[in-house]
Amino acid sequence: MRTIAIGDIHGGLKGLVQLLNKLEVKDEDKLIFMGDYVDGWSESAQVVQFLIELSEKIECVFIRGNHDVWCEEWLETGEVNMTWYIHGGMETMASYDDFSDEEKTAHLAFFRKLKLYHLDDQNRLFLHAGFTSMHGVEKEVHKPTLYFDRTLWELALAMDNNLDTKSYFYPNRLKHYHEIYIGHTPTTNFKCDIPMNAINIWNVDTGAAFKGRITGMDIETKTFLQSDPVYTLYPNEKGRNKD
Numbered sequence: 001m002r003t004i005a006i007g008d009i010h011g012g013l014k015g016l017v018q019l020l021n022k023l024e025v026k027d028e029d030k031l032i033f034m035g036d037y038v039d040g041w042s043e044s045a046q047v048v049q050f051l052i053e054l055s056e057k058i059e060c061v062f063i064r065g066n067h068d069v070w071c072e073e074w075l076e077t078g079e080v081n082m083t084w085y086i087h088g089g090m091e092t093m094a095s096y097d098d099f100s101d102e103e104k105t106a107h108l109a110f111f112r113k114l115k116l117y118h119l120d121d122q123n124r125l126f127l128h129a130g131f132t133s134m135h136g137v138e139k140e141v142h143k144p145t146l147y148f149d150r151t152l153w154e155l156a157l158a159m160d161n162n163l164d165t166k167s168y169f170y171p172n173r174l175k176h177y178h179e180i181y182i183g184h185t186p187t188t189n190f191k192c193d194i195p196m197n198a199i200n201i202w203n204v205d206t207g208a209a210f211k212g213r214i215t216g217m218d219i220e221t222k223t224f225l226q227s228d229p230v231y232t233l234y235p236n237e238k239g240r241n242k243d
Helices: 013-023 043-053 066-077 082-095 101-112 151-158
Strands: 003-006 031-032 059-062 118-120 126-127 178-182 197-198 202-203 215-216 225-226
Touching: 003 013, 013 043, 013 215, 013 225, 043 059, 043 082, 043 101, 066 101, 151 178, 151 197, 151 202, 197 225
Parallel strands: 003 031, 031 059, 126 178, 178 202
Antiparallel strands: 003 215, 118 126, 197 202, 215 225
């Protein structure tokens, strides 16, 4: 049995299917999706439908991303958050044009069930973005931090790798978990199109929303496979790219 962390998808169903085929997912595997299923490429609603059906056959854990929150709010209220609209929401709304009210209701149920984080029996934490509480995710006061924060990743990137965990200067945030897996901040922001590791954090968002790929990482071996750059699978679209 493998446990595979899958990075941000952002409406790129073609990339997701390609990745899962490369991974040769088996019935006994466990897939942990790191959030941001929607917004960007033209198949956001189709991604959600695919994931619902996939979870009926394979054990899946679905983490809540910030883009998923915006889409959930729109499905529930019909109100359009303008920040969401200009960061992929327009394409997501269009992807629902051929979906029935019944199907939209099922998707809303999917979004409502998304987990803020997942902690496994080996003290490995999975969440979309980060957390700020020095006491861990359970003590995070402002829950949206778990799908918006970037400071945890920035902290890990800036740390001295030689700092001993027993040092007074070692951040308490990083002491609580054996490993932490995140998405949210594309590794392509750092001119890297593969997963990045800093201290005990693994970032598996490899920029699928822009010019990067969707990544699936085996958390035991740290080996990974990737889709093609997702933008090449949607040659007639810009997604969230400015050019």
